[in-house]
Amino acid sequence: MNTAMFLVLILVVFLLFSLFSGHIKQETPHTEPGYADLTGFDFSNKLAYLLHTSFLYYKNAYYTPEDFKTGNVAQQGIDLTGVDVRFNPGSYGTYRMVLKLPMKESYGISAYSAMYSQRLYINGKEYPSTGIPGTTTDTTIPKSNHYTIYFTPEQEQTEIIIQFANFCHADYGGVLPLYLGSQQMITARDAVVQQRIHIFLGCTVTSFLFFLGLFLFFSKRRAFLWFSIACFTIGVRILVVDEKVIMLLIPNLPWELSIGLEYLSLIVLVLTFLFYINSMFTGALHKTTLWAFGVVCTLYALAVLVLPAVIYTGFMLWFQLIAALFGIYVAAALIYNVARKKENRHTEHLLIFTGVLIFITLSILDIQLHRSGMNFLMLGLSETGMIIFIFVNMLALVLQFSRTEAELDTARRNELQMQETNRLLDRMSRMKSDFLADISHEMRTPLTVIASYAGLTTLQIRKNAVDKNTLDNLETIKREAIRLAGLVEQLKDVAMEKDRQLVLTGADAVSLLREAAEFCSPICLKNNNRITVNANSSCIPLRVNTDSIFQTLINLIINANRHTKDDIIQLTAQIQPLYAVITVADNGDGIDPKLLPKLFERGVSGDGGTGLGLAICKEVIEEHGGEIIVDSTRDKGTAFIIKLPYKNE
Incomplete structure (x- = not known):
C-alpha cells in the first residue's frame, strides 16, 4: 500500500506540472482572405495561431514569390474562409498569405509541415524544403516533419508562400495551422514542447521497463506484459506523431517507414489495450469477439507492411469505425461484468475505468481545441491523457498486485496452519495406531498365559490332582484377567481421547x-x-x-x-x-x-x-x-x- 500511495503522489504532482507549467498564451487573430494585419497583436505575451483558412489557395499550380511579384498567376486564389479543415485541396497546390507585422523585430514560425511534402518561401527567401513537392508521383518525394524557422521583416508586409504535394496518402493534403510569434516566444514554446516530450517519453519508457520486469518475475500475470507493450507503443507514437521527434533522432528516416510506424503503433496500441482489459477483467470479453477483432488488427497490420501507403491509409477510416464499434462493445461488456461479478468491483477496476474515460475525454477536447484555435497547452491534452492513463493503470496494477500478494500471504499462512494441523493430526493418528498395535501385542501375553494355566488346571481337575499348584494357577489366571481388563480400559480411554498417564x-x-x-x-x-x-x-x-x-x-x-x-x-x-x-x-x-x-x-x-x-x-x-x-x-x-x-x- 505504501507503493500505491507513492504512485498517487507522483500522479498528482505530474498532473499539476503538466497542466500548469510552461503556460504560453495564444490567440487566433482576425484575418481577411490571404491577409492579416498583426501590427496591433501583442507578440511579447502570446502567440498568433493561424489557421489554414487564413490563406488563399491556388489549386493544382505552383507559384513562386516571383510569379506573384510579376503577376504571372493564371488563376484567382480560392477563399478558404469557412472551409472545413478536411476539405480536398487536390494533389498539389500553393498557399499564400500576406502579413502586416511590426518591422525590425525577429519572428518565428513553428508548425507541422504541409502534408505530405512542402516548399516554404518567406519574403522571397526559400527555406529548406520538407520532401520535394512535384506534379506527379514520380516527381514527388514525400516527407513530414515539424519545423521552426526565424525571420526579420525588412518591409511593411511579409509574404508567406507554401507549396505542397500529396500523391502518397489517401487522406487530404494541405497546410496545417501554424504558430507565429516573437523569437523569444517561439523558442519558449518549442522548449516547453520538448520538455514535455522528454517527460512523457521518460514516463512511458520507465513504465515499459518496470512492468516488463514484473512480467519476467511473475510470468503468469499477463496483464503486466500487455501493459508494458502498451506503454512502449505510446512512447513510439510520441516519437512519430505531432512534433515528429523521431526525425531529430533519425533525420534521413524514409517517409514510408515513418508513416508505417505511426499506423502500426496505433494498431498494436489498440490490440494490446484490449488484451490488457481482458486480463484485468477475466471473462468480460467473449473470446470469439476478441479474436475476431485481433484478426482485423492483424490483417490491417499486414496491409501496412506489404501495401503502398496510398492504399492502406485509405483503410484507416474503416479501421477506426470497427475499433469504435468494438470499443462500444467493450464498454458494455465491462459494465455488465462489473455489475454481475463482485470480484471486479475493486478499486483497481474503478481506476482503469477512470483512466480510459480521462484519456478519451482529453483526446476529444484536444481535437476540438485545435479545430477552434484555442489550444492553450503545447502538446497538452491528448498526450497528457496518455500519461494519465499510464499512471492510473500503473496504480491499478500495483493495487491489484498488492491485494493479490496479501491474499496469497493469507493463503500461505492458512496453508501453513493447515499443514501444522495435519501434521498434528497425523502424529496423533500414528500415536493412536501405535498404541492400539501395542495393546493388541500386549494382550497376546495374558491371553497365552490364561490359556496355558487354564489347560494345566483342567488336567489337574480331571486327574483329581488338585493341590496348592492348582490354586496358584487359578491365581495367575485371575491376575492376568485383571491385567487384561486394564488393557481394555486403556483402549476405552483411547477411544474417548483421554490422555494416557x-x-x-x-x-x-x-x-x-x-x-x-x-x-x-x-x-x-x-x-x-x-x-x-x-x-x-x-x-x-x-x-x-x-x-x-x-x-x-x-x-x-x-x-x-x-x-x-x-x-x-x-x-x-x-x-x-x-x-x-x-x-x-x-x-x-x-x-x-x-x-x-x-x-x-x-x-x-x-x-x-x-x-x-x-x-x-x-x-x-x-x-x-x-x-x-x-x-x-x-x-x-x-x-x-x-x-x-x-x-x-
Whole structure:
C-alpha cells in the first residue's frame, strides 16, 4: 500500500506540472482572405495561431514569390474562409498569405509541415524544403516533419508562400495551422514542447521497463506484459506523431517507414489495450469477439507492411469505425461484468475505468481545441491523457498486485496452519495406531498365559490332582484377567481421547524378576528351558509402573525362549551408583548383525513376528527415564540390558 500511495503522489504532482507549467498564451487573430494585419497583436505575451483558412489557395499550380511579384498567376486564389479543415485541396497546390507585422523585430514560425511534402518561401527567401513537392508521383518525394524557422521583416508586409504535394496518402493534403510569434516566444514554446516530450517519453519508457520486469518475475500475470507493450507503443507514437521527434533522432528516416510506424503503433496500441482489459477483467470479453477483432488488427497490420501507403491509409477510416464499434462493445461488456461479478468491483477496476474515460475525454477536447484555435497547452491534452492513463493503470496494477500478494500471504499462512494441523493430526493418528498395535501385542501375553494355566488346571481337575499348584494357577489366571481388563480400559480411554498417564509405584527389582520367572516357567517348558534369577542384593528398590516393567520382562523372556532350547535363561539384577541394571540373557541363536542397528524399530523382526515387542520394551523403559541395550553374538546368545533409575531408600 505504501507503493500505491507513492504512485498517487507522483500522479498528482505530474498532473499539476503538466497542466500548469510552461503556460504560453495564444490567440487566433482576425484575418481577411490571404491577409492579416498583426501590427496591433501583442507578440511579447502570446502567440498568433493561424489557421489554414487564413490563406488563399491556388489549386493544382505552383507559384513562386516571383510569379506573384510579376503577376504571372493564371488563376484567382480560392477563399478558404469557412472551409472545413478536411476539405480536398487536390494533389498539389500553393498557399499564400500576406502579413502586416511590426518591422525590425525577429519572428518565428513553428508548425507541422504541409502534408505530405512542402516548399516554404518567406519574403522571397526559400527555406529548406520538407520532401520535394512535384506534379506527379514520380516527381514527388514525400516527407513530414515539424519545423521552426526565424525571420526579420525588412518591409511593411511579409509574404508567406507554401507549396505542397500529396500523391502518397489517401487522406487530404494541405497546410496545417501554424504558430507565429516573437523569437523569444517561439523558442519558449518549442522548449516547453520538448520538455514535455522528454517527460512523457521518460514516463512511458520507465513504465515499459518496470512492468516488463514484473512480467519476467511473475510470468503468469499477463496483464503486466500487455501493459508494458502498451506503454512502449505510446512512447513510439510520441516519437512519430505531432512534433515528429523521431526525425531529430533519425533525420534521413524514409517517409514510408515513418508513416508505417505511426499506423502500426496505433494498431498494436489498440490490440494490446484490449488484451490488457481482458486480463484485468477475466471473462468480460467473449473470446470469439476478441479474436475476431485481433484478426482485423492483424490483417490491417499486414496491409501496412506489404501495401503502398496510398492504399492502406485509405483503410484507416474503416479501421477506426470497427475499433469504435468494438470499443462500444467493450464498454458494455465491462459494465455488465462489473455489475454481475463482485470480484471486479475493486478499486483497481474503478481506476482503469477512470483512466480510459480521462484519456478519451482529453483526446476529444484536444481535437476540438485545435479545430477552434484555442489550444492553450503545447502538446497538452491528448498526450497528457496518455500519461494519465499510464499512471492510473500503473496504480491499478500495483493495487491489484498488492491485494493479490496479501491474499496469497493469507493463503500461505492458512496453508501453513493447515499443514501444522495435519501434521498434528497425523502424529496423533500414528500415536493412536501405535498404541492400539501395542495393546493388541500386549494382550497376546495374558491371553497365552490364561490359556496355558487354564489347560494345566483342567488336567489337574480331571486327574483329581488338585493341590496348592492348582490354586496358584487359578491365581495367575485371575491376575492376568485383571491385567487384561486394564488393557481394555486403556483402549476405552483411547477411544474417548483421554490422555494416557503412567502411574508409578514402589517396587523391588528382585521380586519382579522372580515373579516374571515363575510366570514364564510353564511357557519355557515347551522348549525344555529353565529360568534362573540372580541378584547382588536381596532388595533393589525402584519407582516404576509395575505392570509395564513386568510386561517388558515377560516379552524379553518369551523372546529368549523362542530362540533357545534345552538351556538356561538367566535373569540378573545389580545395583550400580545411579541405576539398577536388569539383564535377560540366553545362550541361543543370537541376532543377525545386520538387524542390530534397527532392532528396536517398529516392524523390524528377525523371525517373521510383528516387530512390535522390542519397540514397546524400548518405549516403556525410556518412559521411565532408563535405557535398554542389546549385546548379541551369532550362535552364542543374546543379552538385553535394562538400566532403570535406582530409588535409594
